[in-house]
Amino acid sequence: MAIDNQIRIAAPLVLRVALVGILAGAAYGYFSATTAGGAGLYGIGRGALTGGLIAGILGSLEAFVLRGPLGAIFGRIPFLLNLGLKSLVYLVVFLFGIAAGQWLMPVSSGAGVQIARNDILFCFAVGFVVNFLLEVNRLLGQNVLLSFATGRYYRPRVEQRIFLFIDMTNSTAAAERLGEVDFHRLLNRFVSDLTGALVVLKGEIHKYVGDELIVTWPLAVGLKDARCLSACFAAIGRLSELGPSYQREFGLTVRIRAGLHCGPVVVGEMGTIKKEIALIGDTMNTAARIVDACRDSGEAVIASAALLHQLAIPPGITARALGPVQLRGKKNPVELVALHEKALALDRVVRA
Numbered sequence: 001m002a003i004d005n006q007i008r009i010a011a012p013l014v015l016r017v018a019l020v021g022i023l024a025g026a027a028y029g030y031f032s033a034t035t036a037g038g039a040g041l042y043g044i045g046r047g048a049l050t051g052g053l054i055a056g057i058l059g060s061l062e063a064f065v066l067r068g069p070l071g072a073i074f075g076r077i078p079f080l081l082n083l084g085l086k087s088l089v090y091l092v093v094f095l096f097g098i099a100a101g102q103w104l105m106p107v108s109s110g111a112g113v114q115i116a117r118n119d120i121l122f123c124f125a126v127g128f129v130v131n132f133l134l135e136v137n138r139l140l141g142q143n144v145l146l147s148f149a150t151g152r153y154y155r156p157r158v159e160q161r162i163f164l165f166i167d168m169t170n171s172t173a174a175a176e177r178l179g180e181v182d183f184h185r186l187l188n189r190f191v192s193d194l195t196g197a198l199v200v201l202k203g204e205i206h207k208y209v210g211d212e213l214i215v216t217w218p219l220a221v222g223l224k225d226a227r228c229l230s231a232c233f234a235a236i237g238r239l240s241e242l243g244p245s246y247q248r249e250f251g252l253t254v255r256i257r258a259g260l261h262c263g264p265v266v267v268g269e270m271g272t273i274k275k276e277i278a279l280i281g282d283t284m285n286t287a288a289r290i291v292d293a294c295r296d297s298g299e300a301v302i303a304s305a306a307l308l309h310q311l312a313i314p315p316g317i318t319a320r321a322l323g324p325v326q327l328r329g330k331k332n333p334v335e336l337v338a339l340h341e342k343a344l345a346l347d348r349v350v351r352a
Contacts, residue, residue: 017059018052025051042105050101057093062134076192079139083131090127095120142204144277148269153277156268161279162222162260162307163287164203164215164232166194167294169255171211178250186250187211197238201231206279212291216279219262219310226311232258232301233317233341259290260303262310286334289327293336297322305335316342 029047034040077085099113137145147153168174168190175183191213195205202222203215215231222228239246239254246254263283270278286304294302302322313319318340324333 011063014056014059014063018056021051021053021055021059022048023051025049025054046101046105049105050097053100054094054097057097058090061089061093076188079135083128083135086131086135087124087128090131091120091124094123094127098123141206141277142199147277148275153268156266158264159267160219160263161265161267161283162217162219162228162262163206163284164198164228165259165287165291166213166215166232166235167257167291168211169257169295170252174250174252174254177252182250186254189246189249190254193238193242194235197234198231201227201234203228203231214284222262223311226314228260228307229303229311229317229339230314232260232339236300236341256300257291257294258301259287259294260301260307261287261290262304262307286327286330289330290334290336292328293322293325297338299338301339302336303339305337308337313339318342 026044026048028051029043029045030040031043032047033043095115098115098119102113133145137143140148168187171183171187174186178186187208187210190211191208194213198205198215203217206214206216208214216222217228236256236258239256243253246252261283263281263286265279265281265283267277267279270276290302290304294300299322305321308319320338320340322336322338325336326333
């Protein structure tokens with residue numbers, strides 16, 4: 001299901017990137033051809049072909065390959081090495097696109113592929129700059145660089161958002177047994193393994209707080225096809241799949257508890273020397289308290305009724321009302337609902 005979701009969500013993005021590449025290539029091809037005294041129409045065709053090939057391949061790599069296991073490997077290596085390796089990959093794709101364009105649409109009969117040294121240097125520089133911007137965006141978080149650049153949150157604004165708080169259940173015992181360095185390695189592996197399942201369903205990784213992962217969606221995005229619920233259970237499924245490898249590497253099984261809630265938050269830039277896009281409001285506090293309710297009740301996943309009333313629960317997920325629950329620090333009780341995946345519930349019954 002996760003692969004199907006990845007294809008369904010990423011395919012339109014790849015098509016948009018390819019279209020941008022076609023338009024940019026066509027413009028560059030026309031300019032290059034007319035400057036050299038050639039036919040502008042022919043330059044448009046070859047430029048569009050070259051730009052479409054390059055953008056389509058790079059878009060597919062970013063969407064389908066670098067967001068998967070290979071991307072997780074790249075994410076674990078130092079920044080400069082990561083940047084250099086990806087820039088080399090981009091260089092190969094650029095050169096392939098240029099060569100393919102020259103071969104498929106030669107300027108004259110018998111003309112071979114001609115790539116000059118300056119072409120190689122230019123392609124590497126472009127790939128380096130593009131990857132540097134992409135990596136900085138990853139360091140800051142999804143869409144954060146664009147938000148800073150456009151000043152979107154220079155003045156704070158109120159947005160309706162969904163929050164998913166994910167907490168590692170056995171972190172204290174794991175920290176005591178593993179020690180600080182190995183526990184950090186466990187946490188890094190934990191958040192890296194969950195990220196793919198969350199991001200492919202449009203989740204934005206907002207923050208890591210100790211052993212807690214905070215994910216958010218704009219309300220309409222998270223409600224569509226109940227992405228917020230599907231992402232939560234996809235993350236649980238991912239941990240279940242990786243259970244044996246955690247046992248081999250750390251000698252323990254990692255489990256999570258999760259709380260979901262929605263509502264208004266204030267979003268705005270915060271800080272001077274260190275700046276971030278901060279999300280503030282009672283909605284986040286309530287989501288954090290819902291995770292505490294998981295701990296108190298023994299449930300793995302709890303969502304607020306306020307969220308579930310706005311979406312259709314996907315097939316395979318069952319809901320059980322917990323009634324009004326008095327959450328710590330809240331004046332009024334909050335209607336909560338425990339969520340279970342049917343396959344997991346059946347597995348527990350069989351084991352019992």
